[in-house]
Amino acid sequence: MTETSTPAFEVNDITFDYEGIPAIRGLSLRIEKGERVALLGANGSGKSTLLRILDGLCFPTTGSVSFAGNPLTPESLRRNGYALTFRRQAALVFQNPDVQLFNPTVFDEIAYGPLQLRWSKEDILRRVGETLALMGISHLKERPSYRLSGGEKKRVALASVLVLNPEVLLLDEPTVTLDPRSQSQLVDLIQQWKGTGKTVVTATHQLDIVEDIADRILVMEAGTVIAAGTPSEILADHALLLRANLVHAHRHAHGNIVHSHPHRHPHSHDV
Amino acid sequence: MSMSEESFIESTLRGFARAFSKALISEQAASQPGLLQSFDPRVRLVGVMGLAISTVLCRKLAVIAALMVLAILLAIASRLSVWSLARRVWFAVLGFTGLIALPAVFITPGSRIVLAPVLHLSISASGVRTAALLVLRVETTATLTTVLVLCTPWAHILRALRSLRMPAEIVTMLAMTHRYVFLLIETANQMFESRLSRTVGKLTGPEKRRMTARTAGVLLSKSVELSHEVYLAMLSRGFDGEVRVLNDFRLKAHDYLGLTGFACAAGLAIWMGR
Numbered sequence: 001m002t003e004t005s006t007p008a009f010e011v012n013d014i015t016f017d018y019e020g021i022p023a024i025r026g027l028s029l030r031i032e033k034g035e036r037v038a039l040l041g042a043n044g045s046g047k048s049t050l051l052r053i054l055d056g057l058c059f060p061t062t063g064s065v066s067f068a069g070n071p072l073t074p075e076s077l078r079r080n081g082y083a084l085t086f087r088r089q090a091a092l093v094f095q096n097p098d099v100q101l102f103n104p105t106v107f108d109e110i111a112y113g114p115l116q117l118r119w120s121k122e123d124i125l126r127r128v129g130e131t132l133a134l135m136g137i138s139h140l141k142e143r144p145s146y147r148l149s150g151g152e153k154k155r156v157a158l159a160s161v162l163v164l165n166p167e168v169l170l171l172d173e174p175t176v177t178l179d180p181r182s183q184s185q186l187v188d189l190i191q192q193w194k195g196t197g198k199t200v201v202t203a204t205h206q207l208d209i210v211e212d213i214a215d216r217i218l219v220m221e222a223g224t225v226i227a228a229g230t231p232s233e234i235l236a237d238h239a240l241l242l243r244a245n246l247v248h249a250h251r252h253a254h255g256n257i258v259h260s261h262p263h264r265h266p267h268s269h270d271v
Numbered sequence: 272m273s274m275s276e277e278s279f280i281e282s283t284l285r286g287f288a289r290a291f292s293k294a295l296i297s298e299q300a301a302s303q304p305g306l307l308q309s310f311d312p313r314v315r316l317v318g319v320m321g322l323a324i325s326t327v328l329c330r331k332l333a334v335i336a337a338l339m340v341l342a343i344l345l346a347i348a349s350r351l352s353v354w355s356l357a358r359r360v361w362f363a364v365l366g367f368t369g370l371i372a373l374p375a376v377f378i379t380p381g382s383r384i385v386l387a388p389v390l391h392l393s394i395s396a397s398g399v400r401t402a403a404l405l406v407l408r409v410e411t412t413a414t415l416t417t418v419l420v421l422c423t424p425w426a427h428i429l430r431a432l433r434s435l436r437m438p439a440e441i442v443t444m445l446a447m448t449h450r451y452v453f454l455l456i457e458t459a460n461q462m463f464e465s466r467l468s469r470t471v472g473k474l475t476g477p478e479k480r481r482m483t484a485r486t487a488g489v490l491l492s493k494s495v496e497l498s499h500e501v502y503l504a505m506l507s508r509g510f511d512g513e514v515r516v517l518n519d520f521r522l523k524a525h526d527y528l529g530l531t532g533f534a535c536a537a538g539l540a541i542w543m544g545r
Contacts, residue, residue, distance in 0.1 A: 103450070104426035
């Protein structure tokens with residue numbers, strides 16, 4: 001990776017607000033192709049909004065965003081050819097799986113993306129079968145979404161995006177509502193993508209997974225990036241994590257002395 | 272409202288649970304082996320709809336009654352419970368359509384067969400026939416469509432509609448309505464459960480009404496927000512305004528036989544019921 005290569009995303013000084021309430025403020029960043037980046041921040045720090053902007057679902061009020069060197073604007077996405085290319089290459093997994101599961105059955109849900117991207121029927125049937133098996137949800141194939149548990153919904157939402165095998169994956173809190181085993185399976189999956197050329201941007205506030213899923217962390221607070229670095233650099237900076245509301249001051253007593261210090265829950269092998 | 276406040280919330284919760292269990296029962300019925308379930312969904316849809324249309328076109332009570340018997344036989348052969356059909360369809364239809372058809376018994380001109388006691392209104396033979404025709408017609412079509420819905424997963428009905436050239440936009444609207452009705456029921460259920468867990472003492476009538484109105488308001492705003500989010504999720508996966516549906520149905524010899532059977536029954540009913 002060199003500075004001169006075309007990045008996957010280049011974001012220059014963008015702002016975005018929801019009906020006057022600022023969500024993103026003066027944010028600039030560059031994400032290289034094949035890079036695994038974690039957007040780390042507390043609730044309301046602008047992570048989800050940034051992912052939507054990167055997925056071309058909403059557009060900044062000021063500033064610019066480009067994908068693989070091409071501007072990502074409402075005008076460019078109105079061009080059918082470009083929209084199709086962009087949607088084939090980038091995909092977003094939403095935080096709330098219910099918004100993503102709008103088809104009658106799990107099978108239809110996973111086949112939806114390939115159908116919209118005009119794959120052949122044979123390819124759709126083959127890829128949907130493979131993805132169902134990969135995510136361990138083949139038994140849910142004919143089930144309607146309202147009969148799935150929270151964790152199953154999340155898996156199906158992930159499968160509905162993974163089936164497209166996109167070059168760029170945008171994951172919004174992918175491990176939320178997953179049980180520990182499913183969480184670890186997902187982390188393993190993201191780890192497998194390392195070195196495959198896939199760009200993975202994950203929004204999360206779970207410190208215990210970022211070392212496994214990212215090579216670089218961008219810490220967000222109040223709609224902007226306040227720090228960037230490798231996972232070990234960021235996780236070692238307790239003052240930064242405290243400021244970004246990612247750790248809490250743990251108050252406890254030793255005999256008569258009460259004191260507090262930043263507190264987080266590390267991996268069991270870190271202890 | 273004469274119910275206690277606990278029974279008000281709890282009965283609402285029971286209503287939500289009933290909606291889910293009905294959907295579950297329908298799915299179970301659709302997945303069990305049976306006559307109708309053995310046909311391709313398109314054959315089921317065209318066949319049963321053909322019978323329903325012939326019921327509407329029939330003018331003879333005996334022929335409609337024969338179609339009703341056929342609908343019941345179809346239900347039995349498809350392993351549906353006749354008692355469940357009676358509860359789901361027959362009693363409700365009889366109550367509703369019976370009320371609409373009742374005036375016809377008295378106001379339709381014709382030879383008087385009996386004088387109603389107390390009201391001193393004459394009941395005519397043609398009035399009874401008209402009312403019976405209306406009630407039986409609605410009972411038969413409602414039974415046929417319920418049998419179809421109970422024997423066919425919703426997803427297959429939608430796919431069958433699409434493969435029969437129903438506009439993709441309408442099919443998508445039906446699919447999403449069905450999907451999000453359940454999500455909103457789930458949300459309302461959680462709201463009522465949370466209310467139940469924090470309710471101590473009695474709620475007055477106005478308080479109950481306010482609670483219901485608030486729930487409706489919150490659900491409305493949630494559904495508006497949800498619809499925007501769902502649209503974004505569709506865009507993200509390549510939606511460009513055109514809906515594409517995968518059709519993987521294949522007709523077998525058995526399906527052609529079934530289709531011929533349905534066509535013969537519907538044709539015969541129309542011819543005999545002229």
